[in-house]
Amino acid sequence: MHLWCNASLAPGKMRATDRGFTLLEALVASALLAFGLSGAIRLSLASLAATQANRNLDMASALAQDLAECWGLQTSQCQNMFVQSTSLQPFSANPHLTFVRTWQVHSIPLQGMPAEHLQELQISVSWQEGSKQPEIQWRQRRANTPLWVGL
């Protein structure tokens, strides 16, 4: 069957120079196009997922740094938080994304010095990303050597 025909020719007669696509050719072309498009779509989806994962990682990193700075600041609010708890209320960036922050404070022993002389804060931030649960770790240390600010 031809996709293109000349009305002036008698039925059943075809010119030797007739040109066009066969159905098979069209099917192959369509399949190739579909394959290419699906690849492009998959790539776009993967790119979107990677962007989202990076954004989540940045958010988790920022949340960890925020907590670490609070520990370093030693305001009464921060001090209470680190004394009375080892986790915060989960932080939700949107209804489908929640970050969970937990921490532990360890003393680094130094001979002849009190336990609080050098301490390390270990922070963990985790979140759900599809079927995976990524997690980042953060470390901060603090010496209780006083800062002279005058009397």
Add this chain to the structure above:
Amino acid sequence: MHAAQALANAEANLETAVAHLAQVYGSQAIAADLQIWSSASADICPADKSPPQWQCARWAPDHLLLPEWTDSEKTFVRLVRDVRNAPHRIQVSVDATLNNLQPGAGSRATVQQSLYVPISTSLRNNTDAGQLTSLVLNEQTLTEAKPHCNTQAWQTVFGQLSPQQLEHLSYLQSRNGLSSTTLPTRTVYWIDSPEVWTQSLGTRTSPVVLVFSEAACALRCPSLASHTQVVGTVFFQNQCQAHTMKNWQAGTILGRLGIESQIDSELSMSLLNSISGLSGLSTLQYFDNSQGAFNFEWPVNINASVVQRVAGTWKNAGY
């Protein structure tokens, strides 16, 4: 994120170094200072801070103490101080690299902070500072009931600064290569030799301190040759032994003279009136900045006996 983790790791290393310095300076400050700076070398100094004025050492951190993400091979702590003008103030800088436990392995950051360490003290705490006179004597007479010489004259001149601290400051300057011929010049001299002092030292803008120790005054305190001029403070640790100052002469002292004993009234008159005594010309004139060589900059009312951070000196040098 890796840069932020590298910075957090560098900060953790800095805090570890600060805690360690507070620990070692907290017990035996001078012994700790000797030990920490024993590896001082010009090679470690930054380009704009070279000996003899600046002293630089590399602190090898204890691997057990290091934060777990630190690449111990590539991480180092550098200590820098001005041995002449501020030996009690140390700049601690850390260059830290993340190790393979972190995805950002190889990321590095530097941070620094300055500390006050207890190897000198603030003269502002000296209650006698307002009663400065050119000649300070110890009027104590040793008796069987009171056989030990007090340090009244020393405290009047040096306040809470101990003889051990001053001797150490002298050693630091000498070890770092400071002398009367370098630029800048040496300012602290602890002298154990009983020989007559013949070197003129100090200027009005750069006064010196000379302490003739107990060892130098064991038999007779050394005189200052008549042609010498010392601008600053001269002190004799003669342990209430007035006879060690017999026939002593002072050359010319522009500043303050402290003696841990009484002296002959004739010598005293001679000194205060700048007249020729039996033992030659001895001149003593008061000079405002006579304490300049050991009056280091300390914040008002600071407790100088413990390690403290210097406000406003934390710095992220970046990379």
